[in-house]
Amino acid sequence: MAGPTSLRRRIGLIVNPIAGMGGKVGLRGTDGDELQRRARELGATEMAAERAGVALDRLRGQGFTLTVAGGAMGEKVAREHGFETEVTGRFGCHTSPDDTRDAALAMADSGVELIMFAGGDGTARVIRESIGRRIPVVGIPTGVKMHSGCFARSPAAAADVVAEYLGHDPGSVRLDEAEVVDRDADDPKATTTLYGTVSVPEARSRLLAAKSRSSGRDAAAMRGACLEVVEEMVPGDTYVIGPGSTMGWVRRHLGFQSDPLAIDVVRDRELIAGDVTEAELDELTAEAGRVHLVMGVIGGQGSLLGRGNQQIGPKTLERVDPGDLIVVADLQKLIELGSSPLTVDTGDTDIDRRFTGYRPVRIGRKESLIYEVAA
Amino acid sequence: MSGLRRYHAPVWDEPVVMEMGSPGRRGFIPPAAGDADTAGFVPDSMKRGERAGLPELSEAEVQRHYIHLAQETLGMMGVNLFGTCTIKYSPLLGERISADHIAELHPGQDPETIQGVLAVLHGMSEILCELSGMDQFVFQAGGGADAAYVNAVTTRAYHADRGELEQRNEIITTIQTHPCNAATAAAAGFKVVTLMLGEDGYPPLEALEAAVSERTAGMMIGNPDDMGIYNPEIKQWVDLVHEAGGLCFYDHANFNGAMSKLRARELGFDACMFMLHKTFAAPFGGGGPAVGAYGCSSELEPYMPRPLVREQGGSYSLEDVDEAPKSVGRVREYWGNVPQIVKAYSWVRSMGAEGIRFASDMSVLANNYMEKRLLEIPGLSISHPDIKSRRLEMTRYSLGKLQEDTGVTVFDVQNRMVDFGVDAPWLSHEPWLVPEPITPEAGETWPIEDLDYWIDVLAQVCREAYEDPEIVKTAPHNQAIGPVDGSRLDEPDQWATTWRAYKRKHGDRPKGRTSP
Ligand SMILES: Cc1ncc(COP(=O)(O)O)c(C=O)c1O
Numbered sequence: 001m002a003g004p005t006s007l008r009r010r011i012g013l014i015v016n017p018i019a020g021m022g023g024k025v026g027l028r029g030t031d032g033d034e035l036q037r038r039a040r041e042l043g044a045t046e047m048a049a050e051r052a053g054v055a056l057d058r059l060r061g062q063g064f065t066l067t068v069a070g071g072a073m074g075e076k077v078a079r080e081h082g083f084e085t086e087v088t089g090r091f092g093c094h095t096s097p098d099d100t101r102d103a104a105l106a107m108a109d110s111g112v113e114l115i116m117f118a119g120g121d122g123t124a125r126v127i128r129e130s131i132g133r134r135i136p137v138v139g140i141p142t143g144v145k146m147h148s149g150c151f152a153r154s155p156a157a158a159a160d161v162v163a164e165y166l167g168h169d170p171g172s173v174r175l176d177e178a179e180v181v182d183r184d185a186d187d188p189k190a191t192t193t194l195y196g197t198v199s200v201p202e203a204r205s206r207l208l209a210a211k212s213r214s215s216g217r218d219a220a221a222m223r224g225a226c227l228e229v230v231e232e233m234v235p236g237d238t239y240v241i242g243p244g245s246t247m248g249w250v251r252r253h254l255g256f257q258s259d260p261l262a263i264d265v266v267r268d269r270e271l272i273a274g275d276v277t278e279a280e281l282d283e284l285t286a287e288a289g290r291v292h293l294v295m296g297v298i299g300g301q302g303s304l305l306g307r308g309n310q311q312i313g314p315k316t317l318e319r320v321d322p323g324d325l326i327v328v329a330d331l332q333k334l335i336e337l338g339s340s341p342l343t344v345d346t347g348d349t350d351i352d353r354r355f356t357g358y359r360p361v362r363i364g365r366k367e368s369l370i371y372e373v374a375a
Numbered sequence: 376m377s378g379l380r381r382y383h384a385p386v387w388d389e390p391v392v393m394e395m396g397s398p399g400r401r402g403f404i405p406p407a408a409g410d411a412d413t414a415g416f417v418p419d420s421m422k423r424g425e426r427a428g429l430p431e432l433s434e435a436e437v438q439r440h441y442i443h444l445a446q447e448t449l450g451m452m453g454v455n456l457f458g459t460c461t462i463k464y465s466p467l468l469g470e471r472i473s474a475d476h477i478a479e480l481h482p483g484q485d486p487e488t489i490q491g492v493l494a495v496l497h498g499m500s501e502i503l504c505e506l507s508g509m510d511q512f513v514f515q516a517g518g519g520a521d522a523a524y525v526n527a528v529t530t531r532a533y534h535a536d537r538g539e540l541e542q543r544n545e546i547i548t549t550i551q552t553h554p555c556n557a558a559t560a561a562a563a564g565f566k567v568v569t570l571m572l573g574e575d576g577y578p579p580l581e582a583l584e585a586a587v588s589e590r591t592a593g594m595m596i597g598n599p600d601d602m603g604i605y606n607p608e609i610k611q612w613v614d615l616v617h618e619a620g621g622l623c624f625y626d627h628a629n630f631n632g633a634m635s636k637l638r639a640r641e642l643g644f645d646a647c648m649f650m651l652h653k654t655f656a657a658p659f660g661g662g663g664p665a666v667g668a669y670g671c672s673s674e675l676e677p678y679m680p681r682p683l684v685r686e687q688g689g690s691y692s693l694e695d696v697d698e699a700p701k702s703v704g705r706v707r708e709y710w711g712n713v714p715q716i717v718k719a720y721s722w723v724r725s726m727g728a729e730g731i732r733f734a735s736d737m738s739v740l741a742n743n744y745m746e747k748r749l750l751e752i753p754g755l756s757i758s759h760p761d762i763k764s765r766r767l768e769m770t771r772y773s774l775g776k777l778q779e780d781t782g783v784t785v786f787d788v789q790n791r792m793v794d795f796g797v798d799a800p801w802l803s804h805e806p807w808l809v810p811e812p813i814t815p816e817a818g819e820t821w822p823i824e825d826l827d828y829w830i831d832v833l834a835q836v837c838r839e840a841y842e843d844p845e846i847v848k849t850a851p852h853n854q855a856i857g858p859v860d861g862s863r864l865d866e867p868d869q870w871a872t873t874w875r876a877y878k879r880k881h882g883d884r885p886k887g888r889t890s891p
């Protein structure tokens with residue numbers, strides 16, 4: 001398969017060397033210098049490179065050019081596993097989020113087709129900030145927190161996603177949007193926050209079904225489910241549209257788009273307030289008649305309502321009849337929760353209790369799944 | 376290697392029939408019509424402008440072609456433990472009876488002249504009523520999914536007749552009930568409400584409580600479901616749906632483990648279906664001919680399809696659509712696949728009640744025997760490992776660990792198993808609840824040597840996955856064809872299901888000399 005270098009496909013690799021160090025020593029993440037120091041003190045070792053190595057071994061002989069971030073951020077492990085590489089940037093052993101940001105940007109600028117990265121949710125966040133959806137990414141699960149939709153099930157599965165990607169002509173691979181979410185590592189009760197989306201290669205078979213990644217068919221189901229929600233909108237009622245990639249379909253059917261993090265308010269199928277704050281939403285719903293909430297499920301943790309979408313505060317939630325909470329979620333995403341319930345964690349147990357129990361989740365047009373919601 | 380057979384399938388590289396033969400070649404030349412007057416025999420509007428583009432071959436070529444194709448099917452002739460399908464041996468006797476006695480009949484004949492076959496249909500309905508507690512069966516549906524559809528439209532007719540159809544627009548099912556239930560409910564215009572499994576391997580009662588409402592038209596479920604897990608709370612389920620005003624349908628396609636042990640009607644169900652091409656040993660595969668036998672209570676009988684065979688004083692007649700104003704009518708031509716019904720009837724009569732009970736016990740025993748040996752295979756695990764109750768006639772396993780460890784997928788395992796002369800195993804319907812699923816079903820007709828051989832093959836393939844994964848990933852090696860790249864299977868520009876579509880998408884292929 002070898003050809004002139006210029007014709008070879010180029011895949012990037014970024015390793016966050018400190019990702020995952022916290023897990024073995026009981027920390028929930030290694031974001032920030034302080035947690036890193038504690039992790040090292042507790043005897044944590046760098047496992048990101050090791051996991052990246054597993055993925056690389058599996059990609060040997062695929063005939064692509066590997067572009068790596070320098071030093072511990074990819075170059076070293078690629079060498080050790082016998083890969084000839086192109087290197088962007090030189091990074092020492094003390095790396096920072098800025099290094100990840102720079103490496104991702106340099107790769108996207110230089111024509112790398114897809115970036116593999118070894119890290120957790122924190123790394124995914126930084127990469128999203130840096131390159132957005134310019135080129136697809138595949139996460140090699142390494143960190144302690146991996147609730148974002150861009151991670152494969154395992155390093156081997158990540159390699160399989162990349163191998164499948166390489167099996168297609170550049171540009172002919174269908175891409176999906178995956179949510180990037182994260183939680184505060186210091187706070188055990190923290191709920192997931194959505195930071196935006198990245199682009200990922202579409203999963204073609206279940207083998208590749210990475211955590212909470214929708215395939216093309218599921219995207220059609222989500223499109224249909226959201227269309228039905230829009231069709232059923234009752235004139236005069238107020239609809240609060242939640243954040244996330246699935247809710248993007250509700251917005252598209254209504255004829256507008258907004259940031260994946262935004263919360264919008266709709267009445268008579270018209271946007272009446274975009275990207276509202278908690279106070280604005282409270283004010284709007286106070287004057288409204290019947291209020292419906294239309295929500296997706298955020299991240300691989302099944303978070304439905306919580307401090308992650310703080311704009312929907314207790315005042316608004318009190319006005320919503322639990323039967324008027326419309327949830328739309330990809331079936332595969334629910335299956336991958338491994339039968340753990342969807343969660344509501346608004347900080348107010350009385351409000352939480354109102355929304356718990358077995359509830360319908362729309363999984364397609366005219367299709368719903370009864371799923372447990374717990375506080 | 377263990378004592379596995381040395382196997383190799385014939386390789387023919389058989390061309391498509393349209394690429395074979397030569398202009399003017401014929402198998403059979405009928406005598407000319409002479410001077411018979413054929414004018415107006417075919418209406419002008421139906422006459423072709425051009426001759427049909429048919430293949431032109433001799434009879435021997437055609438025979439050889441189809442024998443080659445039959446040898447290239449990659450299975451359905453080997454040991455076949457295809458779960459959720461209850462593959463059984465179909466006795467040749469049934470084949471002979473239907474060939475010798477049924478092929479010459481026509482359903483348009485005067486019923487007086489076909490009393491025998493009507494008696495068989497009537498008798499089969501009686502037997503299935505005895506097994507299910509229902510009051511009447513109809514055999515029109517051309518398969519299990521078709522019978523599920525019969526239920527969906529019968530349910531629709533029932534609610535429409537009571538003026539409640541607009542309000543009752545939801546059908547409840549479970550995620551491990553065969554997907555034809557959800558699909559046919561949707562095809563009949565219902566919304567589908569699906570229940571997720573709970574810890575015990577079946578959905579919790581609370582989930583059903585949350586699902587039923589004044590919108591409930593009915594429930595369509597299998598039990599045991601496609602994982603072989605029996606829901607012991609089923610009676611409460613039926614009660615809950617009835618209290619809400621819905622009808623209950625039992626997809627009894629996976630009847631082997633339950634036959635003679637329970638009756639759907641006694642559990643409260645209003646309707647059920649059996650698959651004569653599965654449980655009742657009529658041949659299966661190749662997409663039919665099949666029979667989905669649909670039965671229901673006397674309350675639903677007015678709505679079920681017609682015609683039905685009626686008996687009075689030892690003589691049989693057909694009650695047609697015009698005599699049953701509330702009936703959904705026909706879902707298919709005539710009375711269904713009668714040769715298959717005759718085969719099933721001959722099977723069930725030869726088994727008798729004792730035989731049926733014994734077959735059921737054997738199928739459960741064989742499955743549990745397999746479980747014991749299969750769980751010794753590294754890389755393989757069982758779904759819901761913590762539940763205590765035994766699986767009935769089949770079990771869902773996972774090769775997720777094998778895939779994690781070796782990169783070998785369950786598709787690769789399927790492809791490699793056929794190298795040893797067994798048929799590819801069934802995996803799971805969508806959606807997959809366990810990674811890399813595989814679902815064998817032993818049934819009662821395979822001798823223990825066959826079950827052991829099948830297990831040995833799977834053990835060998837898993838061993839290869841750890842020792843030399845490439846062998847498995849590049850399989851099949853001993854088959855009529857090598858691995859097929861399925862990655863663009865859903866791209867319409869790539870695939871054609873007819874020769875005309877093929878030519879449109881790919882242009883003419885040069886016609887070579889192809890006869891071996
Ligand atoms: C439980 C169950 N229901 C329905 C069907 C559909 O039957 P058919 O393939 O005859 O349409 C099957 C098929 O095996 C089945 O296993």
